[in-house]
Each structure stands twice: as structure tokens, then as C-alpha cells.
Amino acid sequence: MSFYCPHCGIAQIITDKAFSRFANTVHVGKFAEMVPPDKAEHLHVSGTVVSCANPACMRLTVDVALSSGRYVGGYAKFIEDSTFVSKRLYPGAVGKPFPDHVPAPMFEDYQEAWSIIELSPKSSATLARRCLQGMIRDFCGIKKRTLYDEIEALRLLANEDRLPRGVDADTIEAMLALKDVGNIGAHMSEIDGVVLEVDPGEAQKLLSLIEMLFADWYVARGKRAERIAAVLKVAGAKKPKSISGDSTHREDKAEG
Numbered sequence: 147m148s149f150y151c152p153h154c155g156i157a158q159i160i161t162d163k164a165f166s167r168f169a170n171t172v173h174v175g176k177f178a179e180m181v182p183p184d185k186a187e188h189l190h191v192s193g194t195v196v197s198c199a200n201p202a203c204m205r206l207t208v209d210v211a212l213s214s215g216r217y218v219g220g221y222a223k224f225i226e227d228s229t230f231v232s233k234r235l236y237p238g239a240v241g242k243p244f245p246d247h248v249p250a251p252m253f254e255d256y257q258e259a260w261s262i263i264e265l266s267p268k269s270s271a272t273l274a275r276r277c278l279q280g281m282i283r284d285f286c287g288i289k290k291r292t293l294y295d296e297i298e299a300l301r302l303l304a305n306e307d308r309l310p311r312g313v314d315a316d317t318i319e320a321m322l323a324l325k326d327v328g329n330i331g332a333h334m335s336e337i338d339g340v341v342l343e344v345d346p347g348e349a350q351k352l353l354s355l356i357e358m359l360f361a362d363w364y365v366a367r368g369k370r371a372e373r374i375a376a377v378l379k380v381a382g383a384k385k386p387k388s389i390s391g392d393s394t395h396r397e398d399k400a401e402g
């Protein structure tokens with residue numbers, strides 16, 4: 147089974163030793179979530195516990211599910227297609243981990259957006275929108291009156307082939323979509339008297355765009371700077387002793 151650790155962000159293959167299941171069925175009588183017309187009157191509570199294989203992490207991830215259940219031969223069974231809750235119990239919804247290359251204010255907006263996605267997808271979308279605006283201002287150095295103007299400025303740069311390194315022209319339409327959904331959260335947009343809703347699935351898609359931009363922009367730039375620094379360090383160590391007194395590298399400002 148492949149697994150992505152939400153604590154350290156490392157993808158891995160899970161062995162039996164690192165994976166446990168639990169399940170119990172309790173009699174609760176008839177309940178509204180039960181799948182009709184089955185005669186079951188049991189609630190099936192089940193879950194999985196995975197411990198991360200990364201020695202630097204080793205943290206637990208716990209998922210739980212609620213379904214209709216029944217007892218068969220003394221064993222707790224759940225009824226096919228009757229699961230009505232399936233969620234990660236631990237760690238709480240905090241999004242994916244990202245290295246420090248992502249600036250703290252944007253990362254905090256992103257984490258907060260994840261933490262309220264079920265409770266208030268609208269507020270989550272609003273935070274995702276604010277996060278995007280922060281990123282465009284910080285990474286692309288574009289600051290205009292509205293987010294729309296800022297994305298349009300990016301589109302102009304794309305037309306002139308002058309986008310900042312890492313910014314992909316293909317993502318500009320997706321940014322506009324994020325702006326629109328985020329606006330619904332911010333201003334409670336109404337069309338014909340109907341308050342437009344944002345569902346958790348939409349808010350989640352917006353956050354996956356933010357995740358993609360974090361990776362393409364900040365993480366890629368940070369990793370590149372690290373690689374350049376590592377090469378310069380090796381090059382510096384190989385310098386002849388006679389000039390090693392000068393420790394400043396001419397190429398220090400190459401990364402921008």
C-alpha cells in the first residue's frame with residue numbers, strides 16, 4: 147500500500163508491520179444514517195493506524211470511518227457502500243508539509259484554510275485567495291489595487307514571455323478561477339437572490355492549486371539555490387591555498 151505521510155511529506159510503501167486496522171460494531175437500534183432496506187441496526191466503527199517509516203519522523207496517522215454494520219459469526223462486518231463518514235482523525239487537517247522556502251504568512255493562510263475546509267468552505271476559499279494574492283505580490287513582485295489586476299499583469303507578462311522563473315502561463319486561468327471562488331467567500335455573491343455556495347470539494351481544488359504554486363515557485367527556487375550553494379562550496383574548497391584567504395564568492399549573487 148502506498149502512503150503519503152502528512153507529518154513529514156514523504157511518500158512510502160507501507161509494510162504490514164507499520165499498518166494496523168481496527169473495527170467494532172455496536173448495536174444502536176435503527177438509525178437515520180443506516181442504509182435502507184437492510185435490517186442492520188449496528189453501527190460499524192473502523193479505522194487504520196499507520197506509522198511513518200521515515201526514521202526522522204515515525205509519527206502516526208489515524209483514519210476513521212463510520213458505516214452500517216452487522217455481526218456475522220461473531221465478527222463485526224460493515225455493509226458495502228454504507229460508509230457515511232470517512233475522515234482523517236489525526237493529524238488534523240493542516241494540509242501538506244512544505245519546506246521553509248515557503249514564506250510563513252502564506253503557509254499559515256494555507257494551513258488555516260485547510261483547518262476550516264469542512265466547517266466553512268467559503269472562509270477556506272477566502273483564505274486561499276488571500277494566500278494567492280500574497281504569493282503574487284511576494285514572488286512575482288506585482289502589487290496592484292485588486293487581485294484581478296495583479297493576475298492580469300501576470301497575463302501581460304506571459305504574453306510578452308517575461309514571466310518570473312517558475313511561473314507557468316498555464317496556471318493563470320486557474321488563478322482567475324481561484325479568485326472568483328474566493329470572492330464568493332469574501333463578498334457573499336448573490337445571483338438572482340441565491341447566495342452562491344462553495345463546497346468543500348471546490349475549496350480543496352483551490353488549495354491544491356496553492357500547493358502546486360508553492361512547489362513550482364518557492365520550493366523549486368529554494369532547492370535550486372541550495373544546489374548552487376553546494377556547488378560553490380565544493381568549488382571554494384578546491385581553490386589553491388594561495389588565494390583561499392579571500393572567502394567571498396564572485397557568484398554569490400547569481401541566484402535571484
Ligand SMILES: [Zn+2]
Nearest residue numbers: 151154198203
Ligand atoms: Zn512521516
